[in-house]
Each structure stands twice: as structure tokens, then as C-alpha cells.
Amino acid sequence: MTAPRNTPGGTSAARPKDLDPATARTVLDPSDINRALTRIAHEIVERAKGADDVVLLGIPTRGVALARRLGERLASIEDGAEVPVGALDITMYRDDLRLGPARALERTEIPAEGIDGKLVVLVDDVLYSGRTIRAALDALNDIGRPRAVQLAVLVDRGHRELPIRADYVGKNLPTSQRETVKVHLAEYDGRDAVLLGTRAADPAAHTDAEK
């Protein structure tokens, strides 16, 4: 079976690729992640002047957990305001579908209120090429018409291939393309951490890097 269900521990829990333990170092620890999310929550409230029409949509898998955490923080900042949190699977909108085997779908859950006229904040763990976000914008287009769409990411590692940037960034992390950023979240991995290192068992990463 190529593509098991992307439940915690399934395909996406394995991505990004495993790091070589010799090179892996922790760039964000649990308290860093906590502070980054709290700051992003405050920035969202500040820019949106409240959280009334905010809808958080996480991109599976880890973006969904981050969106839930942001939702809780927004509720506490805004005195218990209900902030709808959902999930947006972008698999069917990917531009590289034909480069690999068909992938299992993940869950899309649009809050019952819908997204029409709302401020949709897309939430993902790592911003890299920007292609995931392009796919997410296409997916949103088919679901409704938000008033505005913003992007929140835990880590921006650069190397954009599309004119896309995040509105809220937990940490800007300069990386080389041979490096891999791995986000661990307690919901899936048992602990919170962001690791940076080179890929394990991937000889290409060592030979053709830094051209």
C-alpha cells in the first residue's frame, strides 16, 4: 500500500524526511513555539481589530494542530470569543500530483459558518516553495469567497518559487536547500520542537548541495 491514511503516525507524520541525527539541531524549543504562537495570535487580533470574523484553516497535518492552538489563544485574548477552526486539505490541488503516486487524501473540515465574507487565516508549519499555499488558495476559491486571506506559519525557511509571503511568521530561518526543517508537535510527535539538519540516508543531499 502506497499511501496509508494520514493519521498521526501515517505518511505526513513522516514528513519532512528524517534528519541525520549527527547534524540535527533544535532551533525552536517548546517555550519558543509557545511564545511564537502567542505573538502571532496577538498580531492577528491587532490587524483584524478583534477576532469576530476570523476563521483559522490549518493545512494538514501539523498546520491543523497549530491552527487549533492559535484558536485557543485568540479565544483567551478576546475574552472567550469563539474562533472557528478548520482544516483544508490541498492534495487534489497540488501541482506535483503527477510527479509521484496518487496520495491519500487528508481531512477537509470547513467550519459550519463557512468562509464567505470572513477573514481566513491559513496556518501551516513551514513555508518553503510557496506551492502548498498556492494550492490552498485554489482550494479556497472552490469553497467560498473570503473577505481576505492571510497566512500564518511557524517557520519561514525561504527558497520561494512563487510570489507568496506570510503575514505572520513564528521564526524566519535561513536555510540551505540541502537542509530540512522538521517540526515536531506534541499532538503528533509527543513533544514540541523545530529541528534543522540534513536529510538522513539521502546521498544527494551531500553531493550536489551548495552549487
Added chain:
Amino acid sequence: MKRHLISAADLTRDDAILILDTAEELAHIAERPIKKLPTLRGRTVVNLFFEDSTRTRISFEAAAKRLSADVINFSAKGSSVSKGESLKDTALTLQAMGADAVVIRHHASGAPHRLAGSGWLRGSVVNAGDGTHEHPTQALLDAFTMRRRLAGGRGDLEGRRITLVGDVLHSRVARSNVLLLATLGAEVTLVAPPTLLPIGVETWPCTVSYDLDAPLPKSDAVMMLRVQRERMNAAFFPTEREYSRRYGLDLRRMAMLPEHAIVMHPGPMNRGMEIAAEVADSTRSTIVEQVTNGVSVRMAVLYLLLGGNEPALSAPSTTGTEEIAK
């Protein structure tokens, strides 16, 4: 690696669950204002129908179109086939036109197998019913319907008791269902007059009974099969009335079912023959739901066969490309 869907027996439990899970996600598309995904843009799906079937053809057509594939409907009636063209020549024509998938319905058992194994086509072949042999996507949509109603739309059908009633001999639906339901862990009972059971049914992974009343109180789902008058070339039962009395599902028999049990029928129905009109229209009947679910299941099959550069069903293990999703 599997490129085709010819028989329900080809599917492992994991394959079947993957298709059902994918269909579960795709079912939500039908609730959206824009019921369309760009996934199969630029791919061509040919519906090659040598036998009349509006329901299945429309279902496959809707599924392919919701995934943005180009659909060509090829009906044998009035085509070169009626002028004597062979299956091979038809296949070569479709290959030349760049068909990425061929959905084939044929009156001869084994025609899709021939098409898939011949090397005439590079694309995937999906069996949409061949003679009295198989109809795997029907079995998948039936399993999907049962899973939704009986198992909350998750996992397999382990331990569920399913009763299939009627013309098993001529029914490709029955064969595919028995195979798939067994793969999913259900206990299947076939109920039919001895004359409407195929030779070798004892080797199927199910139990066989001639009496409908016995299994009903323990059934989670009862599926009525259509009496296929067009395939009845001998006296299989004395009269329609007698068949209906012994093997038809009426209100009295429906009342014997447990509270949660559902009544299914692959359609088209002979009302008053294998199923009473009141039963077909009751809240327990999932007949209309099965049609809706058929589109989701066929979307899932087309996506898993055509969505990537290789099918997702039982292919070698890989996590696929990483870069778009970092």
C-alpha cells in the same frame, strides 16, 4: 502494482479501505457550491459501453467530470462495433486517441480482463460490469453505504452480517460484493433458490441458504438482487408470484430485521417482485443513497488510478514527492 480495477478480488483490505476513505473525503465535494476539483485536468477517460447502462455510465461520467477529466462516451450501439469491429481494434483506436483510462461495460465476462492484459492500451482499465462476472465499483459503493450506515464511515465491516438475496447466478453485483465484503471482514449469507446459484458457489467466502426468513433477524444489511429477466433463458423458478413469496422482501420480512438494519438494492428494481414498493420507499432503504455514493466511490477509484504518475493501489511503499508540502 495495480493499474487496473478488474475484480473486487484484486483489492487488498488496505486498498479497499483507502478507496473508501478517499471516497468519504470526496463525498463532501458534493455538498459544495462548486462540485469540481482540478485533479485530473488534461486526462481523458473513455466510457466504453457495449451494454446499455444509463445509471453506471452517468455515475462514471459525473465522477470523471468532477475531477476535471475529459470524458468521451463511446456506446457500441451505432458505432463501428455494430459494423463488426473487434475489441482489439476499438482499443487501438482509443489508445491512438490518448485515453488515460477506459471504463468498460461488456456483455461478455472477461472482456475488461482481456483489455487490461492485452497490451493494446497504455491506460488504466476499470471494469464497469462484465457479463455475469463482476462489477467491482458497485461492490465498493455498497460497502461504502454499509460503512456509513453501520460503522460511522470508518474502518472495515468486521463482524457485520450481510445477507444477499436473489438471482446470484446472473449477478455480477453479488460476486463482487461477496469478495469485497469478505475482504472487509463481513459475514455474508447468500439466499437464493438452488437454480439461481452458480456452480462453485461453495468455494465462495460466504454461507448459502435457501430460506430467507432464517438469516433476517441477525442481518445488519439485506441486499436484494434484481431478477434479471433478460438473462433468464430457462425455467429457474415456477412463477414470479412464487419467487416473490419465497424470496421477495415485503413489509412482514422487513419487520424481522433488527432496528438498525438497512435494505439495499443495486437497482434497477422490479417493484413487487424482489422488493415490495413499501420497502423500497421506506426509511431503511438506502437505494437512492447508493446512487449518490456511487459518484464519490468512482471519483476515488479514478483519482487513485490516475491522480499520480502511478496508481496508489498496492504500489511499492513511498512517501511521494515532498517538496510542495515541504
